[in-house]
Amino acid sequence: MNTANPVLRVRDLIVRFGEGCNYCLQGAALEKGRCPYCHSVWALNKVSLDLYKGEILGIVGESGSGKSTLLRALYFDREITGGEAYISEYKDGEKNIFEISNQQKRYIRNQKMGMVYQNPIMGLRMNFSSGGNVAEKLIAAGIRNAGSMTERAKYLLNHVEVPINRIKEEPKNFSGGMQQRVQISKALANNPSILLLDEVTTGLDLSVQARVLDLIKRIQQELGISMIVVSHDLSVIRMMADRTVVMLEGRIIEEGLTDQILEDPIHEYTQILVHSLL
Amino acid sequence: MLKVEGLSKEFKMHIRDGLIIEGFNEVSFTACSGKLLAITGASGIGKSTLLKCIYRTYKPSKGSVIYLSGDGSRYDLATAEDQTILRLRKTEMGYVSQFLHVIPRVSAIDILTNRLLSKNILPGEAKDTAEGYLEKVGINKALWNMYPSTFSGGEKQRLNILLALASKPRLLLLDEPTASLDSNSKEIILELILDAKKMGMTMIGVFHDQDAIKFLSDSRYDMRINQLVAVS
Numbered sequence: 001m002n003t004a005n006p007v008l009r010v011r012d013l014i015v016r017f018g019e020g021c022n023y024c025l026q027g028a029a030l031e032k033g034r035c036p037y038c039h040s041v042w043a044l045n046k047v048s049l050d051l052y053k054g055e056i057l058g059i060v061g062e063s064g065s066g067k068s069t070l071l072r073a074l075y076f077d078r079e080i081t082g083g084e085a086y087i088s089e090y091k092d093g094e095k096n097i098f099e100i101s102n103q104q105k106r107y108i109r110n111q112k113m114g115m116v117y118q119n120p121i122m123g124l125r126m127n128f129s130s131g132g133n134v135a136e137k138l139i140a141a142g143i144r145n146a147g148s149m150t151e152r153a154k155y156l157l158n159h160v161e162v163p164i165n166r167i168k169e170e171p172k173n174f175s176g177g178m179q180q181r182v183q184i185s186k187a188l189a190n191n192p193s194i195l196l197l198d199e200v201t202t203g204l205d206l207s208v209q210a211r212v213l214d215l216i217k218r219i220q221q222e223l224g225i226s227m228i229v230v231s232h233d234l235s236v237i238r239m240m241a242d243r244t245v246v247m248l249e250g251r252i253i254e255e256g257l258t259d260q261i262l263e264d265p266i267h268e269y270t271q272i273l274v275h276s277l278l
Numbered sequence: 279m280l281k282v283e284g285l286s287k288e289f290k291m292h293i294r295d296g297l298i299i300e301g302f303n304e305v306s307f308t309a310c311s312g313k314l315l316a317i318t319g320a321s322g323i324g325k326s327t328l329l330k331c332i333y334r335t336y337k338p339s340k341g342s343v344i345y346l347s348g349d350g351s352r353y354d355l356a357t358a359e360d361q362t363i364l365r366l367r368k369t370e371m372g373y374v375s376q377f378l379h380v381i382p383r384v385s386a387i388d389i390l391t392n393r394l395l396s397k398n399i400l401p402g403e404a405k406d407t408a409e410g411y412l413e414k415v416g417i418n419k420a421l422w423n424m425y426p427s428t429f430s431g432g433e434k435q436r437l438n439i440l441l442a443l444a445s446k447p448r449l450l451l452l453d454e455p456t457a458s459l460d461s462n463s464k465e466i467i468l469e470l471i472l473d474a475k476k477m478g479m480t481m482i483g484v485f486h487d488q489d490a491i492k493f494l495s496d497s498r499y500d501m502r503i504n505q506l507v508a509v510s
Contacts, residue, residue, distance in 0.1 A: 239381065
């Protein structure tokens with residue numbers, strides 16, 4: 001872990017729906033993330049964070065707190081209103097990735113990042129074969145050799161415990177847990193340095209959930225990928241994350257070591273959240 | 279090696295209208311290299327809270343915890359960056375409670391082997407070493423490939439201590455590692471701790487029984503009067 005040089009730095013990221021007005025643009029108090037005058041919604045309100053090499057950063061918070069918006073903004077799925085982000089592997093971390101051309105954004109998305117969505121439909125083409133799904137990401141990353149693509153797809157799908165003899169099948173025939181594992185292998189295809197995971201185990205049954213989490217943890221240890229794990233499930237966060245940030249109404253209200261956040265929460269909302277744990 | 283100065287912890291409970299609960303107040307002591315310092319005092323006086331503040335599971339409210347690291351650097355654990363604490367936890371600081379917390383559905387032998395592997399021990403060697411450890415603490419061979427959640431309390435705790443010792447931390451915090459154990463398990467664990475101390479590990483421990491304190495500790499800090507006192 002390198003304290004001096006995070007792999008990802010995010011500064012004052014804003015996603016706002018609505019024009020904003022003299023009141024809310026001054027940073028005055030909002031009601032649940034919404035301006036009481038112009039009714040603009042501040043989905044992300046000046047979010048700053050650092051992600052270090054090889055760490056898993058957890059993001060917790062209730063629905064609507066901005067967790068998914070943050071991941072989607074970082075993956076260029078969603079337009080941002082303002083703010084900056086820097087990736088150490090892109091132009092030595094000196095270029096704000098929100099100020100570059102669409103072509104360069106695609107390059108970062110294809111070469112440096114992976115994303116796993118809560119709903120596999122978002123990340124997979126359900127009527128392509130599983131192998132084809134992995135290959136799609138490889139082609140996007142610039143690989144053209146069919147032989148090596150097949151090899152890589154086999155390796156990855158095997159890694160996530162999808163049987164090799166089902167590599168030609170379409171994910172729409174798979175169970176939810178298996179679809180999720182195909183999605184993870186697709187996200188890993190380009191050897192990303194940053195992997196974004198959005199509620200990847202929500203909706204899976206308990207045993208499948210444990211297997212997917214085991215898998216992610218193992219991949220992280222083997223490949224040293226830095227990850228941001230978004231979950232509203234505190235036990236997932238406890239098992240996975242080294243550090244955790246807590247979001248509420250588009251802001252980060254507390255951050256710290258995961259065990260500290262869970263056992264000695266300082267902020268009022270975090271205390272309520274932690275004490276709601278069954 | 280570790281110098282605690284004027285350390286205090288209070289909890290502000292927002293769910294009780296900001297009620298302040300005092301964990302402990304103005305604790306100062308020095309833990310010397312290769313020795314075991316026992317923390318004593320009645321239940322609820324803040325012994326575990328103190329250990330958690332040193333490990334930074336709790337954020338201290340006031341004071342400092344100066345730690346001299348293996349590479350000669352000095353850190354104030356009370357205020358050090360999260361990244362620094364994570365690194366120290368990984369390389370030189372351990373914490374054992376009376377409960378075993380491990381990833382579900384991984385066998386005892388694999389958990390121990392993985393812990394050794396994370397310490398740069400070669401794969402073949404790690405498995406052998408892990409087997410040696412499990413044998414040494416008398417865990418039945420039939421259990422080695424089982425999940426620890428199926429173990430008895432004593433067996434879980436033996437594994438817990440092994441995991442902490444296997445990573446050979448320079449500083450180990452022990453929070454009642456022998457609580458609610460049968461005398462046989464307790465003896466095995468106390469011997470393991472003594473062995474580790476002989477090998478130079480520095481330890482700060484909370485023990486509920488006097489025998490363990492007499493058997494293991496070199497000095498004692500009494501939280502009722504916030505002072506170092508004689509061991510017996």
